[in-house]
Amino acid sequence: MPFDRNVKIAPSILSADFADFGREIQAIEAQGADWIHVDVMDGHFVPNLTFGPPAVKAFRKHVKTVMDVHLMIAPVDPYIDAYAEAGTDILTAHVEAGPHTHRTLQAIRAAGMKAGVALNPGTPAQAVEHLLDLADLVCVMTVNPGFGGQKFIDMTDKVRTLRAMIGDRPVHIEIDGGVTPETAPLVVNAGADVLVAGSAVFKGGSVDNPTPYGDNIRAIRMAATTLTA
Numbered sequence: 001m002p003f004d005r006n007v008k009i010a011p012s013i014l015s016a017d018f019a020d021f022g023r024e025i026q027a028i029e030a031q032g033a034d035w036i037h038v039d040v041m042d043g044h045f046v047p048n049l050t051f052g053p054p055a056v057k058a059f060r061k062h063v064k065t066v067m068d069v070h071l072m073i074a075p076v077d078p079y080i081d082a083y084a085e086a087g088t089d090i091l092t093a094h095v096e097a098g099p100h101t102h103r104t105l106q107a108i109r110a111a112g113m114k115a116g117v118a119l120n121p122g123t124p125a126q127a128v129e130h131l132l133d134l135a136d137l138v139c140v141m142t143v144n145p146g147f148g149g150q151k152f153i154d155m156t157d158k159v160r161t162l163r164a165m166i167g168d169r170p171v172h173i174e175i176d177g178g179v180t181p182e183t184a185p186l187v188v189n190a191g192a193d194v195l196v197a198g199s200a201v202f203k204g205g206s207v208d209n210p211t212p213y214g215d216n217i218r219a220i221r222m223a224a225t226t227l228t229a
């Protein structure tokens with residue numbers, strides 16, 4: 001698969017109807033989602049609990065695009081094979097989740113997935129500098145992880161630093177948290193190419209009325225690709 005530098009919108013199903021994931025995934029893909037973002041939380045690394053490998057495997061049956069799994073768990077390594085087996089395309093682990101992220105990223109690739117590394121807002125870009133040859137994606141958190149619907153924390157300078165560090169390597173920069181048509185241009189202008197959005201995509205719509213999902217995705221994409229440098 002050639003490296004895609006265009007802006008991609010990855011709706012987070014954390015904001016979907018938890019009783020209807022299959023139809024929600026179908027609806028957002030039909031409405032223009034590029035990737036599907038799945039937030040895995042363990043109630044330990046973050047103060048919230050969501051899904052594990054069996055649920056992710058069930059989502060896979062509905063995902064036709066790219067399944068982007070964001071692990072907010074510690075430890076990570078014992079679960080890597082289960083997420084590969086569940087059909088994950090991109091598996092992202094936090095650099096704060098353990099002392100051996102280098103080994104974790106190697107194991108993710110060895111299991112046949114693309115490897116991502118995420119940074120909390122308080123973690124500097126330099127924390128992942130030594131990992132850039134092992135990563136396909138760097139996820140810059142623009143909220144403290146654990147919940148959808150939080151206010152965007154401006155990490156524009158970190159994104160710019162990372163894009164310069166990455167240079168010509170084929171590494172995506174994903175932004176996660178508080179992405180809206182107002183905040184998207186800031187981070188895309190700084191070098192991000194993947195925008196996770198939960199509340200801003202799902203607001204106003206439902207599986208029986210999915211048109212607002214498409215309107216919301218288009219509004220973010222339009223704002224993000226109309227740059228004001």
Ligand SMILES: O=C(CO)[C@@H](O)[C@H](O)COP(=O)(O)O
Pocket residue numbers: 012014015037039070072143144145146147148149150176177178179196197198199200
């Ligand atoms: O990883 C997380 C939160 O920890 C995210 O993926 C959120 O689910 C994004 O939600 P919004 O901030 O877009 O509502």
Ligand SMILES: [Fe+2]
Pocket residue numbers: 012037038039070176196
């Ligand atoms: Fe996420």
